[in-house]
Amino acid sequence: KAGVTQTPRYLIKTRGQQVTLSCSPISGHRSVSWYQQTPGQGLQFLFEYFSETQRNKGNFPGRFSGRQFSNSRSEMNVSTLELGDSALYLCASTQGANLQETQYFGPGTRLLVL
Amino acid sequence: DQQVKQNSPSLSVQEGRISILNCDYTNSMFDYFLWYKKYPAEGPTFLISISSIKDKNEDGRFTVFLNKSAKHLSLHIVPSQPGDSAVYFCAAISNTGNQFYFGTGTSLTVIP
Numbered sequence: 001k002a003g004v005t006q007t008p009r010y011l012i013k014t015r016g017q018q019v020t021l022s023c024s025p026i027s028g029h030r031s032v033s034w035y036q037q038t039p040g041q042g043l044q045f046l047f048e049y050f051s052e053t054q055r056n057k058g059n060f061p062g063r064f065s066g067r068q069f070s071n072s073r074s075e076m077n078v079s080t081l082e083l084g085d086s087a088l089y090l091c092a093s094t095q096g097a098n099l100q101e102t103q104y105f106g107p108g109t110r111l112l113v114l
Numbered sequence: 115d116q117q118v119k120q121n122s123p124s125l126s127v128q129e130g131r132i133s134i135l136n137c138d139y140t141n142s143m144f145d146y147f148l149w150y151k152k153y154p155a156e157g158p159t160f161l162i163s164i165s166s167i168k169d170k171n172e173d174g175r176f177t178v179f180l181n182k183s184a185k186h187l188s189l190h191i192v193p194s195q196p197g198d199s200a201v202y203f204c205a206a207i208s209n210t211g212n213q214f215y216f217g218t219g220t221s222l223t224v225i226p
Contacts, residue, residue, distance in 0.1 A: 042218035105157025
């Protein structure tokens, strides 16, 4: 089985722009979670989707949004980029609805905001 | 507010010795804990987990200990190998099961 894939792997944007990141979960997985990783902050939970519905949301501003499609692929959008949004964005998938199932992470998208 | 804390950003251990990575949490609603390992340019991979009804879980060279009264868990790697060099994240899930809370990570270096 192919693992979780994320595109693009690297991205450079400037302040004020918007960006869309994509995540394709493992085939058959229905839950996708997004995380932001920055030095000193660890992985911070952004949101989680299951069957096209956002079930959970972390403490991020409304500039961060996401969606999930019927094939379980997910996109994350950040509008009006700020310098502090520079980070590694990771997505993870699980097969079912239970978060105690093993999460499988993608390699991440490294975003640099100039 | 960091609910899961890894106070040691880095740790160096000689090959063959024991590595002990520590993690503290503040939320008594957490009832499931996990450790992930992350190599550069890769996403984290699941290592081992423990439910709050247990105080120890073992998988090969990896053992996780949970002290609920102290709100502390630790990961022991015995014996440590150079391939264990990576960043280790602990994570917790609350009993409402709605999201993961990750620590800031500890970078382990195993010296040959």
